[in-house]
Amino acid sequence: MIIVKSPREIELMKEAGRLVAKVFETVEPHIKAGVSTYELNKIAEDVIYAAGGSCPCKGYYDYPAGTCVSVNDTLIHGIPSKKIILREGDIVSLDVVACLHGYCADATRTFGVGILKDSVKQLMQVTKDAFYKGIEKAKPDNHVGDISNAIQEYVEAHGYSVARDFTGHGIGKSMHEDPSVPNYGIPGTGALLKAGMALAIEPMILEGKKETRVLGDGWTVKSRDGKLTCHYENTIIITESGNEIITLTEGEKNINV
Numbered sequence: 001m002i003i004v005k006s007p008r009e010i011e012l013m014k015e016a017g018r019l020v021a022k023v024f025e026t027v028e029p030h031i032k033a034g035v036s037t038y039e040l041n042k043i044a045e046d047v048i049y050a051a052g053g054s055c056p057c058k059g060y061y062d063y064p065a066g067t068c069v070s071v072n073d074t075l076i077h078g079i080p081s082k083k084i085i086l087r088e089g090d091i092v093s094l095d096v097v098a099c100l101h102g103y104c105a106d107a108t109r110t111f112g113v114g115i116l117k118d119s120v121k122q123l124m125q126v127t128k129d130a131f132y133k134g135i136e137k138a139k140p141d142n143h144v145g146d147i148s149n150a151i152q153e154y155v156e157a158h159g160y161s162v163a164r165d166f167t168g169h170g171i172g173k174s175m176h177e178d179p180s181v182p183n184y185g186i187p188g189t190g191a192l193l194k195a196g197m198a199l200a201i202e203p204m205i206l207e208g209k210k211e212t213r214v215l216g217d218g219w220t221v222k223s224r225d226g227k228l229t230c231h232y233e234n235t236i237i238i239t240e241s242g243n244e245i246i247t248l249t250e251g252e253k254n255i256n257v
């Protein structure tokens with residue numbers, strides 16, 4: 001069942017969204033060669049706890065950290081570790097869910113470490129643009145499959161793959177609610193969208209083949225072919241006229257994507 005949020009609930013979700021954005025603003029200057037993914041997670045958690053928020057990922061099926069920090073061929077669910085140290089040319093995604101006053105917001109940014117190859121920049125740009133292609137379809141009376149298809153078509157037209165085993169999702173009091181929002185699908189299928197629904201739309205993109213594997217830690221998801229991966233995510237609210245993104249940083253709001 002898809003929960004339609006009241007205006008009051010949407011206000012609370014926006015507060016959670018601002019907190020997630022603040023995490024990105026705080027962590028980004030620390031993304032440099034030599035820093036560990038443990039340190040990045042610690043900075044992120046500290047921002048959330050200092051604001052009185054909570055991290056629903058921590059303890060979710062025993063997941064051990066507040067955020068996921070995924071480097072290069074790790075697509076999602078990288079467990080922060082003192083042993084994973086960023087190097088020049090890496091890309092690192094930070095997936096942040098924060099709950100505040102009972103409501104959650106969820107977003108992911110992939111950052112570059114130092115100077116990146118053009119092919120890596122292109123992967124990052126296509127992943128972000130795929131999100132925007134998807135949300136062009138996120139409006140009342142469209143279907144979830146319209147979003148999914150737009151993401152898939154855009155990504156595959158650039159020669160990349162979309163992950164199959166992991167999806168975006170509804171969000172609200174819980175970080176995962178109905179519906180699931182795959183990054184692949186058929187237009188006109190899936191749940192009907194209505195104003196007041198909240199969705200986490202999250203293209204998870206592989207530079208090479210679509211297959212993934214999960215490491216023995218039970219969490220870390222990597223590309224099977226060892227090629228690069230990228231992830232970009234925002235929480236959006238379906239509005240009468242389309243949608244509103246609630247997890248953008250102030251800097252991002254000032255740039256016309």
Ligand code: MF3
Pocket residue numbers: 056057058060063068077095096097106107200
């Ligand atoms: N942001 C992730 C998601 O969209 C949160 C899950 S992380 C987990 O599903 F580690 F808690 F699973």
Ligand code: CO
Pocket residue numbers: 106107168169200202233
């Ligand atoms: Co999510």
